[in-house]
Amino acid sequence: MENKVKSLVVMVVDDEPGIRSGVSRILNNFTVSFPFMDSDIGFQVIEVGTGEEAIKEIKNKHIDIVLLDNKLPGIQGTDVLEFINKNNPEIIVMMITSYASLELAVKATSQGAYDFIPKPFTPQELKSSLENVSKHLFLRGVTKKLKQDGKEIRHQFLSVLSHELKAPLNAIEGYLRIMQEKQAGSRIEDYEQMIERSLQRIKGMRNLIMDLLDLTKIKFEKKTDKFQLLKIKDVAQYAIEAILPYAIQKDIKFSLTDDDEVTMNADPDDLEIIFNNLISNAVKYNKEGGSVDINMKSENEKIIICIKDSGIGLNNEEKDQLFNEFYRVKNEQTRNISGSGLGLPIVKRVVDLYNGDIHIESEPDRGSTFTVELPK
Amino acid sequence: MAQNKKLVLIADDDSDYLFQMKMFVESFGFEVITATSQREAEYIIESTKPDLAIFDLMMEKDDSGFVLCFKMKRKYPDVPIILATAVASETGYSFGINTTADKQWIKADLYLEKGIRKDQLHKEINKLLKI
Numbered sequence: 052m053e054n055k056v057k058s059l060v061v062m063v064v065d066d067e068p069g070i071r072s073g074v075s076r077i078l079n080n081f082t083v084s085f086p087f088m089d090s091d092i093g094f095q096v097i098e099v100g101t102g103e104e105a106i107k108e109i110k111n112k113h114i115d116i117v118l119l120d121n122k123l124p125g126i127q128g129t130d131v132l133e134f135i136n137k138n139n140p141e142i143i144v145m146m147i148t149s150y151a152s153l154e155l156a157v158k159a160t161s162q163g164a165y166d167f168i169p170k171p172f173t174p175q176e177l178k179s180s181l182e183n184v185s186k187h188l189f190l191r192g193v194t195k196k197l198k199q200d201g202k203e204i205r206h207q208f209l210s211v212l213s214h215e216l217k218a219p220l221n222a223i224e225g226y227l228r229i230m231q232e233k234q235a236g237s238r239i240e241d242y243e244q245m246i247e248r249s250l251q252r253i254k255g256m257r258n259l260i261m262d263l264l265d266l267t268k269i270k271f272e273k274k275t276d277k278f279q280l281l282k283i284k285d286v287a288q289y290a291i292e293a294i295l296p297y298a299i300q301k302d303i304k305f306s307l308t309d310d311d312e313v314t315m316n317a318d319p320d321d322l323e324i325i326f327n328n329l330i331s332n333a334v335k336y337n338k339e340g341g342s343v344d345i346n347m348k349s350e351n352e353k354i355i356i357c358i359k360d361s362g363i364g365l366n367n368e369e370k371d372q373l374f375n376e377f378y379r380v381k382n383e384q385t386r387n388i389s390g391s392g393l394g395l396p397i398v399k400r401v402v403d404l405y406n407g408d409i410h411i412e413s414e415p416d417r418g419s420t421f422t423v424e425l426p427k
Numbered sequence: 428m429a430q431n432k433k434l435v436l437i438a439d440d441d442s443d444y445l446f447q448m449k450m451f452v453e454s455f456g457f458e459v460i461t462a463t464s465q466r467e468a469e470y471i472i473e474s475t476k477p478d479l480a481i482f483d484l485m486m487e488k489d490d491s492g493f494v495l496c497f498k499m500k501r502k503y504p505d506v507p508i509i510l511a512t513a514v515a516s517e518t519g520y521s522f523g524i525n526t527t528a529d530k531q532w533i534k535a536d537l538y539l540e541k542g543i544r545k546d547q548l549h550k551e552i553n554k555l556l557k558i
Contacts, residue, residue: 214485221541222443228545229447234454248443 057090059185060113062097064105064131065120065147070170071098074118077174083185092185102126106134109142116184118168120147121159129162136163143184147172215259215377215392219252259391265324266397277318283347283354284309286319290326291345294334302340311349315427321401325356328394329421333360335388336380336419352427359420365413373411374399398423432458433556436477438468438495439511440486444541448481451545455552465491469498476503479556482535484512496535507555510535511543 063074078094097114099105102123108114117135121128128146135142144164159167165187168180226245235241284307291298291305298305315322333343341361348355363384365373372378377392379385402409405425413419435457439445442463449459460477462468465486472495480499484492492510499508536555543551552558 217541218441218444222441222447224542225444225447229450232545234450234545248446252443 058093058095059115059188060095060097061116061118061181062099062105062108062114063118064099064102064123064128065118066100066122066124067120068100070120070147071100074098074177077177078181081178081181083182092189094181100124102128102131105131109135109139114139114142115188116143116145116181118145118147119164120170129159132159132162132164143188145180145184212263212377216256219256222252223249255391259393262391262393262397266393266400277320278316279319280314280316281319281322283313283315283322283356286322286326287330287345287347287356289323290330293327294331297331298334298343301334301337303334303337304342306342306344308344308346309348311347313347313349313354315354315425317405317425321404324401325398325423328398329358329423332394333358333362333419333421335390336360336385337362341418349427354425354427356423356425357420358423359418361418364415364417364419365411366415370411370413374409432456433478434458434460434475435552436460436462436468436471436475436480438462438465438481438486438492439483440464441483444483451548452481452552454545455549457552465495468495472499472502477506479507479509479552481509481511484510492535507536509537509539509551509555511539511541 061074061078063071065071065074075096075098078096082091082093084091097108097112099108103125105117105119109117117131119128119131123131132144132146135144140163146159146164146167147170148159148167165184166180168177172180226249229235229245230242235245287307287309291307330343330345337343337360343361344357344359346357346359365380369380373380374395376396379390379392399409402423402425407423407425409421409423411419411421435452437445437448437452437459438461439448440463445461445463449461452459457478460471460475462471465488468480468482480495482492482495482499484490486492488494492512496508496510499506537551539548539551
């Protein structure tokens with residue numbers, strides 16, 4: 052890899068010599084390593100005392116990261132920030148601010164600063180800030196490379212994904228902090244529910260990651276090397292067994308009809324994805340004591356699979372959005388149902404791969420029927 | 428005195444985050460009323476005037492928080508609003524909160540990245556309530 056980052060150039064802009072030499076001292080022997088990187092990142096520090104000097108350095112040298120004090124003798128930190136945004140937006144700016152005011156933080160970040168370091172900072176705080184930035188720079192390099200390779204990263208997808216991954220992390224972090232600071236008193240029993248909730252959120256996150264893996268496994272073209280003649284009913288039966296413990300809790304009855312003894316030449320993994328997702332949804336979004344009816348038949352050159360539930364159903368707006376990544380129907384009835392919002396988009400991709408079709412009939416409070424048609 | 432406690436409305440569809448915020452804000456000595464959706468928050472606003480509101484940005488819709496801000500400021504222009512989100516600013520996902528024009532439209536008094544520390548939150552709330 053030529054894009055290997057070995058040393059990042061950090062310019063510290065501060066009128067206090069003590070801060071400047073402190074930063075140099077801390078970063079001189081500091082390296083960052085990541086498991087997915089084949090070399091460590093070190094830092095080379097440039098010290099300047101004014102905004103004017105900083106701009107001069109930026110014009111003449113390659114600089115990766117600027118640690119920027121706002122209060123400077125001549126032009127202010129925000130002026131330097133503005134210059135960088137305009138001329139060298141690739142430079143990462145971290146504001147050093149003497150009071151950890153959120154207002155200034157928001158102002159600076161909305162103007163393009165990447166992050167902040169409140170002053171006075173400990174060596175550890177500086178190090179972990181730079182560790183984050185290095186990781187960000189490294190990932191940015193990877194993204195750029197992927198783009199050059201023609202693999203356009205779907206920005207929206209990543210943004211939403213990061214939201215979906217951050218939400219559980221925030222929740223878990225919040226609980227851990229409450230526990231760390233013993234905010235609910237010193238009895239461990241009082242924290243049991245928080246521990247339980249944290250474990251639940253971790254489980255949700257794991258499911259999301261599993262779904263993401265599924266998503267990456269789906270091929271972009273149909274490969275026939277794993278194809279075999281499958282009894283569709285068997286695949287459906289496995290999917291039912293997988294969700295059975297949960298279905299028993301909700302007292303859901305299954306029926307499975309296959310009058311034509313349908314078979315199909317397909318990759319078993321692909322059909323599993325379709326059935327697992329549709330059947331587990333039919334159970335998850337069902338009512339207590341409800342039913343799931345699975346019917347398959349052969350018709351002309353097509354196989355038609357119907358999965359009908361007696362669940363909460365969907366309105367038209369929900370139906371339209373159902374195959375969008377991360378879309379989840381949000382209402383009173385679905386609040387406690389966990390899901391990644393990736394199941395149906397994955398199903399849709401598999402069905403498309405087989406040149407098939409999937410459609411929904413649904414009525415709120417009555418239930419939904421998902422119909423999948425696959426060419427033989 | 429319970430009747431002197433200030434009332435804070437918190438709306439978030441993440442039940443864990445809601446629980447934690449409620450716990451924090453109650454520990455600051457405020458009374459808390461919670462909503463788990465934009466719809467529920469709108470319903471509460473109909474009949475109740477809180478002293479401060481904290482809204483999650485993305486609830487049923489991507490812009491639920493914005494809509495709530497708008498409706499709330501129209502009904503109670505003097506009640507400060509904090510808008511919170513977990514969306515990472517570095518992803519570049521647009522909150523539309525970057526320009527002055529957008530800020531005027533959104534009308535939130537403070538925008539917060541989720542994961543705020545308790546003491547910081549306390550300070551910000553006190554500042555908005557001028558305590």
